[in-house]
Amino acid sequence: MEKLPILQFEEKIVETVKKNAVTVLIGETGSGKSTQLSQILFRHGFADSGTICVTQPRRVAAVSVARRVAQEMGVRLGEEVGYAIRFEDRTSTKTRIKYLTDGVLLRESLSDPELSSYSVIILDEAHERSLNMDILMGLVKRLVGIRSSSNFRVLITSATLEGEKVSAFFDGCPVLNVPGKLFPVEVIYTDDVNKNFVEAALKKAIDIHVKEPEGDILIFMTGQEDIERLVQKLEDRVRSLEEGSVMDAVIYPLHGSLPPELQVRVFSPPPKNCRRFIVATNIAETSLTVDGVVYVIDSGYVKQRQYNPQTGMYSLDVVQISRVQANQRAGRAGRTRPGKCYRLYPSVVYNDDFMEAAVPEIQRTSLAGSVLYLKSLDLPGIDILKFDFLDPPSYASLGDALRQLYLIDGIDENGAITSVGRIMAELPLEPSLSRTLIAANENGTLSQALTIAAMLSAETSLLPSFAKGSEKKRKHTPLKLPDGGGLGDHIQLLQIFESWSETKYDIEWCKEYGLQIRGMSFVKDVRGQLCQLLQKMAKCSTDVHGSHKSREKKMGYRNLRKALCVGYANQLAERMMRHNGYRTLGLKSQLVQVHPSSVLQPDEDGMLPNYVVYHELITTSSPFMRNICTVDMQWISPILKKLEKLDINKLSGGFTDSEGGIEGKGQEGLKKEATVEDPAVRDSKINAARERFLARKGKK
DNA sequence: GAGCACTGC
Numbered sequence: 092m093e094k095l096p097i098l099q100f101e102e103k104i105v106e107t108v109k110k111n112a113v114t115v116l117i118g119e120t121g122s123g124k125s126t127q128l129s130q131i132l133f134r135h136g137f138a139d140s141g142t143i144c145v146t147q148p149r150r151v152a153a154v155s156v157a158r159r160v161a162q163e164m165g166v167r168l169g170e171e172v173g174y175a176i177r178f179e180d181r182t183s184t185k186t187r188i189k190y191l192t193d194g195v196l197l198r199e200s201l202s203d204p205e206l207s208s209y210s211v212i213i214l215d216e217a218h219e220r221s222l223n224m225d226i227l228m229g230l231v232k233r234l235v236g237i238r239s240s241s242n243f244r245v246l247i248t249s250a251t252l253e254g255e256k257v258s259a260f261f262d263g264c265p266v267l268n269v270p271g272k273l274f275p276v277e278v279i280y281t282d283d284v285n286k287n288f289v290e291a292a293l294k295k296a297i298d299i300h301v302k303e304p305e306g307d308i309l310i311f312m313t314g315q316e317d318i319e320r321l322v323q324k325l326e327d328r329v330r331s332l333e334e335g336s337v338m339d340a341v342i343y344p345l346h347g348s349l350p351p352e353l354q355v356r357v358f359s360p361p362p363k364n365c366r367r368f369i370v371a372t373n374i375a376e377t378s379l380t381v382d383g384v385v386y387v388i389d390s391g392y393v394k395q396r397q398y399n400p401q402t403g404m405y406s407l408d409v410v411q412i413s414r415v416q417a418n419q420r421a422g423r424a425g426r427t428r429p430g431k432c433y434r435l436y437p438s439v440v441y442n443d444d445f446m447e448a449a450v451p452e453i454q455r456t457s458l459a460g461s462v463l464y465l466k467s468l469d470l471p472g473i474d475i476l477k478f479d480f481l482d483p484p485s486y487a488s489l490g491d492a493l494r495q496l497y498l499i500d501g502i503d504e505n506g507a508i509t510s511v512g513r514i515m516a517e518l519p520l521e522p523s524l525s526r527t528l529i530a531a532n533e534n535g536t537l538s539q540a541l542t543i544a545a546m547l548s549a550e551t552s553l554l555p556s557f558a559k560g561s562e563k564k565r566k567h568t569p570l571k572l573p574d575g576g577g578l579g580d581h582i583q584l585l586q587i588f589e590s591w592s593e594t595k596y597d598i599e600w601c602k603e604y605g606l607q608i609r610g611m612s613f614v615k616d617v618r619g620q621l622c623q624l625l626q627k628m629a630k631c632s633t634d635v636h637g638s639h640k641s642r643e644k645k646m647g648y649r650n651l652r653k654a655l656c657v658g659y660a661n662q663l664a665e666r667m668m669r670h671n672g673y674r675t676l677g678l679k680s681q682l683v684q685v686h687p688s689s690v691l692q693p694d695e696d697g698m699l700p701n702y703v704v705y706h707e708l709i710t711t712s713s714p715f716m717r718n719i720c721t722v723d724m725q726w727i728s729p730i731l732k733k734l735e736k737l738d739i740n741k742l743s744g745g746f747t748d749s750e751g752g753i754e755g756k757g758q759e760g761l762k763k764e765a766t767v768e769d770p771a772v773r774d775s776k777i778n779a780a781r782e783r784f785l786a787r788k789g790k791k
Numbered sequence: 792g793a794g795c796a797c798t799g800c
Contacts, residue, residue, distance in 0.1 A: 149798065177800055194800040221798065314796060347797065372796055394796040407796070452798090460800095519800035551795060620800090687793040712793065 095123030119271025141210030220451035306385025345371035400491035467516035527658030545618035546584035552610035569605030659704035
């Protein structure tokens with residue numbers, strides 16, 4: 092085997108790590124950092140006083156890299172080299188090198204805040220900036236100070252463009268560069284800003300197909316819709332080109348909601364003399380690697396989910412990619428031989444408009460869970476509002492998290508974590524669902540609530556075939572699923588799982604009802620894990636098996652919905668007097684609709700229920716509530732009272748040093764947010780850039 | 792009458 096580039100730097104790496112508590116390593120794709128770094132340190136005795144731990148952003152990566160390292164070291168997987176991912180721990184007391192997902196490491200720090208079993212922590216692929224990774228970086232930075240007397244070492248690997256920033260965060264620690272083994276990729280820009288990237292991609296792809304030698308083409312689009320459109324157009328055009336003038340072609344869509352058996356098609360080699368067109372989302376950027384790609388076409392866009400802490404609303408927007416992402420996409424063309432990347436945007440857009448890196452998840456998501464988690468760690472002298480993050484979230488976002496947590500009893504009016512909050516933090520669920528479980532345990536409906544929590548955790552992977560157009564293609568229409576009995580989507584989810592469990596988890600049953608088997612077995616696993624955790628925590632007072640099932644059903648699942656109402660205290664809505672629109676009940680009232688996917692139906696008078704709780708707000712074509720459960724008016728009055736008493740300055744307790752508490756800081760928070768989160772600001776920025784570009788072009 | 796990008800505990 093050819094020597095991996097990183098091995099030439101072995102001495103340099105060892106020397107640097109010996110002298111420094113923290114080292115940043117910039118390693119391009121193919122440098123071998125994920126498999127070699129741990130082995131290098133192992134060879135030089137860094138595992139003598141503890142385990143070397145390496146985090147990976149994805150489960151499959153943790154497993155496959157561990158397997159590879161075990162093989163290279165000639166040991167059995169699970170012994171000297173092991174891995175730990177959710178539902179699966181293949182480590183033993185012998186383990187010296189341990190691969191795990193960042194989520195698992197974060198959970199471990201709950202029971203061992205100093206992560207004392209590890210002599211070295213390697214945070215791999217830190218530039219992906221997942222929420223877990225950002226919190227880990229903050230925690231690890233603190234550990235470096237606390238464990239300074241020991242030989243505790245930290246390595247952080249990142250992409251080229253972000254390394255210096257990470258180094259600055261770790262007090263200017265050294266940065267090592269390790270080249271990759273990629274082939275050169277020629278980058279070709281367009282002269283114009285393309286209004287329609289589907290058309291532009293079509294033209295470019297056909298152009299390559301006709302003019303360029305063999306090699307597969309990978310095209311980056313934003314989502315299922317534009318992928319299907321482009322695939323259709325490509326098929327039409329390719330068919331019209333046939334009759335011997337060009338080579339054959341096959342066209343594959345590739346995105347997350349594609350059933351797994353269609354996803355894996357891209358891994359089987361193409362027929363001879365046949366060019367493959369793979370039209371993909373950013374799933375092909377990092378998660379899946381397609382061999383044989385020589386040409387990449389990059390639309391320059393990606394679909395991103397963002398959270399607005401002012402309104403509690405999520406939206407899914409098409410946004411410009413970052414330079415890091417653009418380079419990652421280009422790199423996909425150079426894995427097997429020199430390649431070409433066609434960017435469907437001009438170089439000035441790349442240079443002047445693209446952000447260096449994507450907005451990190453910590454600035455795009457609700458922080459209730461993370462804030463609760465950090466509070467539960469009881470870090471002495473650490474105020475969550477002053478926590479040292481690589482990119483701090485806005486004050487608005489932190490304030491929103493505190494408000495949410497207060498309303499569901501996770502923290503008290505002074506912002507201190509409650510005993511309920513501690514239990515919530517132990518559960519691998521969002522706070523609203525863990526609070527629901529606790530309430531359900533108190534009113535005898537825990538078993539059903541567990542099922543709902545598990546179903547919601549897997550929700551997107553359950554109903555794949557509900558997508559547009561697939562109705563017609565399917566051979567038989569699936570049997571009709573339970574409908575929640577007029578009580579809403581949570582009850583429907585419960586009924587679906589219960590029906591399945593009555594068949595003893597029969598796979599055929601899932602097929603008949605059009606449910607994804609993988610999704611359903613994931614639900615079963617999650618439910619099992621939650622049961623175990625709760626039984627361990629409570630010792631006596633849990634009833635995870637549910638002896639009151641039939642009684643609950645007769646009562647219209649009253650206690651269960653009551654428990655949901657407690658957990659979703661921050662997600663209440665009231666129907667408007669004369670129509671079926673709703674207004675959310677909270678600090679900022681929003682006008683929202685029931686999402687069309689809901690099972691909730693109007694009654695004989697054409698009216699929807701008066702009061703509901705919802706799982707999330709999402710703006711697509713307009714603002715919607717997704718996953719809705721009916722509740723009674725009398726359950727919500729205590730919540731409304733609590734809402735009146737809410738004092739955000741008290742909640743953010745201790746954060747009143749100079750500017751009069753979090754409200755005073757709020758403005759700063761808002762401003763900051765506008766630059767990273769507000770779509771309107773982003774759009775005007777794109778337009779301005781477009782104008783700048785056109786003006787420049789006009790001068791020539 | 793509308794539609795979910797991608798991960799993870």
